Amino acid sequence: DSGVTQTPKHLITATGQRVTLRCSPRSGDLSVYWYQQSLDQGLQFLIQYYNGEERAKGNILERFSAQQFPDLHSELNLSSLELGDSALYFCASSLSPGRGGTQYFGPGTRLLVL
Amino acid sequence: DQQVKQNSPSLSVQEGRISILNCDYTNSMFDYFLWYKKYPAEGPTFLISISSIKDKNEDGRFTVFLNKSAKHLSLHIVPSQPGDSAVYFCAALEGDGGATNKLIFGTGTLLAVQP
Numbered sequence: 001d002s003g004v005t006q007t008p009k010h011l012i013t014a015t016g017q018r019v020t021l022r023c024s025p026r027s028g029d030l031s032v033y034w035y036q037q038s039l040d041q042g043l044q045f046l047i048q049y050y051n052g053e054e055r056a057k058g059n060i061l062e063r064f065s066a067q068q069f070p071d072l073h074s075e076l077n078l079s080s081l082e083l084g085d086s087a088l089y090f091c092a093s094s095l096s097p098g099r100g101g102t103q104y105f106g107p108g109t110r111l112l113v114l
Numbered sequence: 115d116q117q118v119k120q121n122s123p124s125l126s127v128q129e130g131r132i133s134i135l136n137c138d139y140t141n142s143m144f145d146y147f148l149w150y151k152k153y154p155a156e157g158p159t160f161l162i163s164i165s166s167i168k169d170k171n172e173d174g175r176f177t178v179f180l181n182k183s184a185k186h187l188s189l190h191i192v193p194s195q196p197g198d199s200a201v202y203f204c205a206a207l208e209g210d211g212g213a214t215n216k217l218i219f220g221t222g223t224l225l226a227v228q229p
Contacts, residue, residue, distance in 0.1 A: 002157060043219040055214045090157050103217060105157030
């Protein structure tokens with residue numbers, strides 16, 4: 001158990017809908033990261049937050065947004081969902097945001113868009 | 115363009131033997147690398163890391179070797195155990211040295227350790 005929790009574990013929804021994925025980092029970790037794992041793209045970095053501020057962005061679609069709250073939990077919002085958004089979404093957290101700050105991953109949320 | 119490559123999608127070894135998983139990268143600015151193990155229906159689990167100031171790092175049965183001139187790293191597992199069967203991801207840390215960093219992952223290698 002990495003100490004990172006993600007809810008829900010599974011999510012099934014329809015195209016055009018909006019969903020929210022939630023992540024609670026390990027106790028004491030200030031940085032939160034979101035990754036997407038799809039069959040054809042592998043594990044792709046989406047976005048990083050550090051102590052409530054956005055720090056780095058990957059190939060995150062404009063339909064996707066995220067935030068980190070004062071209690072350090074984070075939410076990833078996916079809107080206008082398309083079939084291609086079906087994937088595993090992982091959250092990770094780290095104590096140190098810089099080099100050497102090992103990222104610990106949660107169990108993921110499996111999203112299926114029908 | 116894939117900056118971190120794991121060219122072997124799968125590897126099968128006998129229990130007790132050495133497993134060698136390979137990884138290549140293209141960006142010479144990468145200076146910190148990690149290996150993660152992933153079981154089905156679970157998140158990636160951190161295994162071992164190496165900084166570019168070293169060429170080897172050991173942790174129990176796991177050793178990572180880094181060849182900077184070849185832009186190549188490898189993970190050695192000795193001896194291999196059936197419980198090591200999983201997908202192994204190589205990752206490079208890309209960041210500004212401060213509060214910004216992200217992991218660039220390879221596509222993974224499925225290791226099967228046969229009893």
